Amino acid sequence: MSARRTVLAIVPPHVGGRASGAALASLFPGDARVTVVESADEDPTALRAAHVLVTALAPVTARHLAAAEHLELVQCASHGYDYVDVAAARARGVTVCTIGSTGAEAQNVAEQTFALMLALAKQLVPAHTALTQADWALPRLTRSLTELSGKTLGIVGLGGIGQQVARRAVAFGMTVLYTARRRVPAETEDRFAARYVPLDELLAASDYVTLHTPLTEETRHLLDARRLALLKPTAFVVNTARGALIDQDALADALERGALAGAGLDVFDPEPPTQSLRLLKAPNVVLSPHVGGVTRETVVRIGAAAVHNATAFLAGASPRDVVT
Structure with missing residues (x-):
């Protein structure tokens, strides 16, 4: 993976925040440059530089996509993708993927x-x-x-x-x-x-x-x-x-x-x-407060599935569970 291939991991507080984001970041290969934030608005510089954006139920809007000048992939750490503006991603040529076929959740x-x-x-x-x-x-x-x-x-x-x-x-x-x-x-x-x-x-x-x-x-x-x-x-x-x-x-x-x-x-x-x-x-x-996918075991599987797909994409392989 080239050092230029940077990743922005967005993990909001209600799904674990920075602690969960750090655990997610640790799953990437050592040559990946991963920044962890709790919202897409937190670090405009990191957003602008990101090639891959991994989001755990954090909104990714048309405005965020427009600001992410180098973005190639939005990887949802979930089966759903309703929090991503898929139409805007498609218009900008950005691939959107889920982890649906992995069965992680x-x-x-x-x-x-x-x-x-x-x-x-x-x-x-x-x-x-x-x-x-x-x-x-x-x-x-x-x-x-x-x-x-x-x-x-x-x-x-x-x-x-x-x-x-x-x-x-x-x-x-x-x-x-x-x-x-x-x-x-x-x-x-x-x-x-x-x-x-x-x-x-x-x-x-x-x-x-x-x-x-x-x-x-x-x-x-x-x-x-x-x-x-x-x-x-x-x-x-x-x-x-x-x-x-x-x-x-x-x-x-x-x-x-x-x-x-x-x-x-x-x-x-x-x-x-x-x-x-x-x-x-x-x-x-x-x-219950949206706990259906957040057991200790499930969180590990979700993170691993999202990172695996994003890493494969950056290595030139075709990603799974493409939405766009």
Whole structure:
């Protein structure tokens, strides 16, 4: 790697800041010149000099791309890329990549999805709260407790994460439906016992719906008021992908009216959410602060995958998971 090939690693405080950035930088070869910042605005000189920009959920706007005179690659340390202005990158001839095919986050996001589903099915949050208040809530909770076995799970997006969710759903004895922009090959459907149906049909038939699709202009508010109304009143919605995939006000409306049984959310729009977000006080919700991809094990895999792709690019190899 030429000494002229410089890297800017952007790791904001909410995903570890400088400490995590230093760990990320240490994974690059010794001849790489790596600068760690917490936002793309922090060091204009480093931004201007960078050939590669590695971003961990930090926004990369058209203004940043215009200022980065030597930039060739934006490497997202995530499966998603909604925080990068992909159109501006394309216009400037800058490649944008994710780590989607590596599966670095897939295991833990799938586990987080099931943690939320189980918490909803078993009413773990109200059960815990009741006991801490000396309320033996068994008679009351019995009416709302349910099982995953025998239920239908609708998966929106059957990529690496969606497939891991499907694998676990089969182990729980669930029927798996999926929808996606492109249908997966028949052998993949067979491997994960997943049947393709259009989105509206999936929503109407599912007891649980879980989202595992990128956030784009086409998928923003994918679950809007009309589509949420297609769900059974006994159904649950789980989102561990991106908050803006759901119209949050429409979801709050449905929960407050009793038109849905509950929701499990690990992601919000914006993040962190403001205290005015109605979902924070909506009935029968289980919330977590975007922790689906940030276990100790996952963070190491994500960093290694992002660095490997960026290093290969600088060495002249074709990168994986190209978005642009």
